[in-house]
Amino acid sequence: MxxxxxxxxxxxxxxxxxxxxxxxxxxxxxxxxxxxxxxxxxxxxxxxxxxxxxxxxxxxxxxxxxxxxxxxxxxxxxxxxxxxxxxxxxxxxxxxxxxxxxxxxxxxxxxxxxxxxxxxxxxxxxxxxxxxxxxxxxxxxxxxxxxxxxxxxxxxxxxxxxxxxxxxxxxxxxASGISPKGVAVSTELKEGGKVELAEAAIVISGGRGMKGPENFPLIEEVATLLGGAVGASRAAVDAGWIDHSYQVGQTGKVVSPTVYIACGISGAIQHIAGMGSSKFIIAINKDEDAPIFSVSSLGIVGDLFKVVPALTEELKKLG
Amino acid sequence: MNFLVFVKQVPDTETKIQIAGDGKSIVEDGVNFIVSPYDEIAIEEALLQKEALGGEITVATMGPNRGEAALRTALAMGCDKAVHLEDDAFEGADSYATAKALAAVVKKLNPDLIFLGKQGVGTDNTQVGQMVAEMAGLGHIGMCVKLEIDGDKIRGEREIEGGRETIEVSLPAVVVAQKGLNEPRYPALRGIMQAKRKPIEKLTVADLGLSADEVGAAGSKTEFARLEMPPAREAGKKLEVEPEVAAKEIVAFLKNEAKAL
CATH class of the missing domain: 3.40.50.620 (HUPs)
Incomplete structure (x- = not known):
């Protein structure tokens, strides 16, 4: 069996x-x-x-x-x-x-x-x-x-x-004969409705190019519109902009969504390790030589602070 | 309180991996070996708990001669003594055979609290901590990001999908460390000097009361048939266009290629 x-x-x-x-x-x-x-x-x-x-x-x-x-x-x-x-x-x-x-x-x-x-x-x-x-x-x-x-x-x-x-x-x-040793005594779930990173079909992540924690709502909005989850690179986590539970990469979570959208992420080897098995990768980065472009199915060379809001508008038009 | 920390020596996370001639392992020449990053977190937690409660920390590793460097790093961070499981018979162990040997160390040393990292970066199995706990008949806290010792009980928060849960378990127990538990310290110069004088005990299979067919490749339940480079991803189109055009391209891609809209 x-x-x-x-x-x-x-x-x-x-x-x-x-x-x-x-x-x-x-x-x-x-x-x-x-x-x-x-x-x-x-x-x-x-x-x-x-x-x-x-x-x-x-x-x-x-x-x-x-x-x-x-x-x-x-x-x-x-x-x-x-x-x-x-x-x-x-x-x-x-x-x-x-x-x-x-x-x-x-x-x-x-x-x-x-x-x-x-x-x-x-x-x-x-x-x-x-x-x-x-x-x-x-x-x-x-x-x-x-x-x-x-x-x-x-x-x-x-x-x-x-x-x-x-x-x-x-x-x-x-199962009444089982006496567990380690037992969950409480569970605390973050605000409901959010899609779990490891399970999401679409993940949109922010890296060093996000410049600060105040800008993460930009990609959160896109995640909500797409029914996806937000992720981050180690650079963004180490800078203290976002909790490490959002980190994608070798020392974070490994994800394989249908679409991974990398915003302002250069594509360090340890980041690729965490998302390289995604079906499609879309990268938005100012630096046209960023290594992330060598693994992207669609690369946008441009300022994420202009491209992401434009994307939000476009997605809203879809209703 | 007696603490035991298990560490694994792994290739530096920046290492470019090359497949060896046997097609099953990696080329080790020129590779810089480090203490697995999650095991550094395990060491740090033992140090913090010892600072609060007193006691002694033993650090142990299983592996070839080069593993001694990992033990010296742990000793330099502040562990008190070390155990090195070094025996040809340990070689080629999968998680099961590794846990078998480590569980024998637990039985021999009888610690109150055992720490391991959630995975050795490399094989990325996330199995050994839980297996050691099972084989030693102990409870455990997996993926622990916060730990509290309260008399003969420990409470630890662990990450789960969409939140955290708190696990309570009686000592002795195993704690499997996840990133976020603490920030590992760097060994200070004084620690590095002191580490040179701290004892490292070598243990063989026989010292652990095990037979050679229970450990290493012989005691393993799985084996690598092949190791290959992942299929290379082909870069798609790269556009440098106005933001509005870029946005339209992304939406079209999501719709038509990814079929995600």
Whole structure:
């Protein structure tokens, strides 16, 4: 069986989870084994209907107050228990902050190989072969598994989401015997409605050329109009203009949106490492020799303080 | 309080990567090796907590002889002593086999609090901290950006999509450091001089009570089949036009090429 850890929070299934279940379904036909989704945490019940849209053969939902709040070791133990009981040979996780926190513990319990943040998955001779960027995208590794159980975390926005409704058996799993060690005692979410950087289909980032924190609203407006998220280069973060949670690059977040718009970003190697796998890159920069232009699908040589407001006007015209 | 920090020596983040002849590794000649930036944050946090609470910090690394330089850097920053897991049998370890060896160090030293960076820049696996915690039977705080020690409990904030969550766990525990936790200090000259006299204990596979087939390439659950350069991106058109024209071009691109509107 293929297990997919489908992260949900308060009944809302993550987009990255939908991508993971979609990939699980595709693998299921390639390997000719069934695929099951695993839901846990508060609200897991409410996420069942949503997860069914992506074609699992079974859905496991944990029950028991011990797993209401997020716990990496608790969630890992529950996942490993299901994997053992179902003789799972493949376990997929979304490479979300929850997925990357839980998956290594499951792998350690099951003595399974785990490849993180993969961007490609093939089947050869019945075994998985994963591709993942290494050295921050400066190289790509093809990785084989030596273990019987094979685990991966899937990079967001890379594996296509595919609706394929099914009518799976929904099984309750008693998790009351689990006593978590590390437990989430509170969660603080930033103002609602904002699109998460790692999940956004469009990202617009500002760099040194933004000149100061007072100018970030310029790109925030474009992000809102496009339904995208705001990012930043290390230069802008190190200057204290914007919080480091917005940083894209080797020591920040790795994103692969459909469109990445770089404003006033020169394109240092460590920045490219964080956004080089974007499908399309649009760069706006005053310096026509900026390295960012060598990776852009569309380059605009010009003053971002003129181009970005003009872009805002143009987008508003679209309504 | 006894602190243990694990560090990994990695190529400098500015390094231009070249694939070696075996097609599976990188050319190391001329590469400048540094302490992985996230591990510097882990070291700094141990130093800050020691300054507040007292205690001793042991820094440990697994790797070839050159790894000693990483330990000296950590000692110069202020760690008290070092452990170097140096044995041919450790070579070629994936995250699982690495964690196996590090978890054995945890069992041997029995620290109260263990720090690691969230990932070694390079393989970018973000696995070892969580695996060590699991293998050592401890709780952990992942992607930690704020830490508070409160008696025999720790509370840490970790980054999640769209916000933060606070994790509480009893000691002993593992903290996986993320950027934002602190600003690592630079070693002072005095620290560098003192570091030369601080002890580095060498440990082999046998010293850890492990067998050679549990660690290194033999104990790994994954292996690199190939390492390749990423497909080069082709630069598209570059325009130097009036802002209004540029804006129209961008919108047309978003609509027609990217199909994002």
């Amino acid at each position: 293929i297990l997919v850890f489908a992260e949900q929070r308060d009944g809302v299934l993550k987009k990255a989870s939908k991508e993971a279940v979609s990939e699980g379904k595709r693998l299921s036909s390639k390997l000719a084994v069934p695929v099951a989704a695993v839901l846990m945490g508060k609200g897991a019940d409410q996420a069942v209907d949503e997860v069914k849209k992506f074609g699992p053969d079974k859905v496991f939902v944990t029950e028991g107050a011990s797993l209401d709040q997020y716990s990496a070791d608790g969630f890992a133990e529950a996942t490993a228990n299901i994997a053992k009981e179902q003789n799972a040979t493949v376990i997929l996780f979304p490479a979300t902050t929850m997925g990357v926190d839980v998956a290594p513990r499951v792998a350690a319990q099951l003595e399974a190989g785990l490849v993180s943040d993969i961007t490609g998955l093939e089947v050869a001779n019945g075994k998985l072969v994963a591709t993942k960027p290494v050295y921050s995208g400066k190289a790509v590794a093809t990785v084989n598994f030596k273990s019987d159980i094979q685990m991966v975390t899937l990079r967001s926005n890379v594996f296509p989401l595919e609706e394929n409704p099914s009518d799976p058996e929904v099984l309750k799993v008693d």
